[in-house]
Amino acid sequence: MKLGVFVVLACLALTASAGWKECENYRILDDAYRSSSLEPEAGEGLDWGWCDKLGGKGSPASPNWLGEGWYRFVPPAGHILMSTPPKPRQCHTGEGAYSTDPLPTKRNETYPIDIYYGCCAKVTGLVTFCGQFWVYRLPELHCDSFVTHRGYCAEHAPLKGVPLN
Template sequence: MKMFLCFFVLFILGFDDSSSQGNVNKAIKILTKQVKKLQESNKANFEATNMKIETLKNESQTNVKSLDEKITNQYETKVLKLENLIEQTNLTKMDVNSLFGEITNQTEFLLKAMDYKLGILKVGNAECSQYNILNEADRGISSGDGDNCDSTGLNTSPMWKGASWYRFLPPAGTILSQAAPGEDHCGTWLSGWCNATLPTVPGSTLDIEICFDYSGFQCWIAYDGKVTNCGTYFVYYLDNIRDCTVNLRYCGAN
């Protein structure tokens, strides 16, 4: 456009003096119109540019606001999740502490029991080292009847020493029978068995009931006794049978 105007002016100036003043005026009018159009075009472009700038600014503000709200919402959501996680973690800590305590106790017990088994530690109970032995072959639960009685009076069993601490050893077995063997077993008439659970902690002692099985009655008569866990074996405090007119004997088992 600028080049066109320049050529146009040069063209007008190139007229000789004989040209009429009307042609000059006409050229000036044309130039004026072109300049005005150019100004209007620039103004329109400027206004359009301003509108685009405003639009971009509005869009930018909207996007920034939307992004800010999105970030804020995400932050609040994460904070809420974190608070819930902290609350759950606190509850879990209580459970973990309780569980850890149980596991620790069980682990200590297992390690202690292993030490006893390996002979690293010894149970300090006197009865675990000072006891009598019951190891008669016919004292075992699989044996039939006999005339043996655990008493220092009549029909005394070969290994019986009176009321004392005893340890069962093969071939009689390793423990006092935990089940009713029935009458006429263990080399006697009334077979004695432990009507109680054994202690699980090494060094601990429990009071027990010892029943004698007879004529379908698993606990026809009962004696009090004790049992101590010596780590790898058990020892029993067994009372002397008071009357052996009917033979009673403590029955061994594995």
Template structure:
């Protein structure tokens, strides 16, 4: 009788297991072993000084470069203070963020934890809020977001940061 009851419980538990929600697996890019940190204060939309920084590695030899101190290569990045905590979702002022062309996105942030989205990134220059553009990715890591950024289209172009409210 005990064997029959145990077998019956196993069958019931197995048949109901398909309806149980499966736990979401963390996105690997949320690990601090994967992402790099963007925390240079001149990256903040509040900064209006030097306008020559860029998020661009390996520029052509004949161009002067002033690569951002917190930029390394294309990859996953997390914004941290004093740079801000997210990429702005409206155009920042032209010439702020320590660069000439200021990076922002018109996309919304992913709402669910570990959700990833492809987003456009625009760079504001002169009277055109999307003078140059590129693609990026953003992942919701719960209490913060990480972005996959590529090299900007040239120098004096940079991804800006703003503090999320």
């Protein structure tokens, strides 16, 4: 009986603290080109941009992209992962990644999210609310010789009442 109680308590302790490590140990995505407010200029082609993948064919890895892991968006990029499909070439990519899933609103709460890019590609990530900001567990995006410009887009749209730092 005591062993059973210990196992239950240990599981509860792990679940309760699941969100704190990523709130202290994350990478920063702050490049202005990730911002949803960055509109493509007239005449710009798709022969520019980066890919959020290490070792992707065609385009080089995005600056600040260090592979799959926990990331926080900060200005001038934005504060959160874009919540609507970006336009082609918006945020300096041919196919920008976004998620329409809701954000957690309780401190240390983590949600799984579906992240879309291109016409029909999807990956699964995580988002944790850290009290004053969100961090995302972002997987690498598939980039090949056909479509090489794919990256995560950010926007300036935090919850009302949440202080930004």
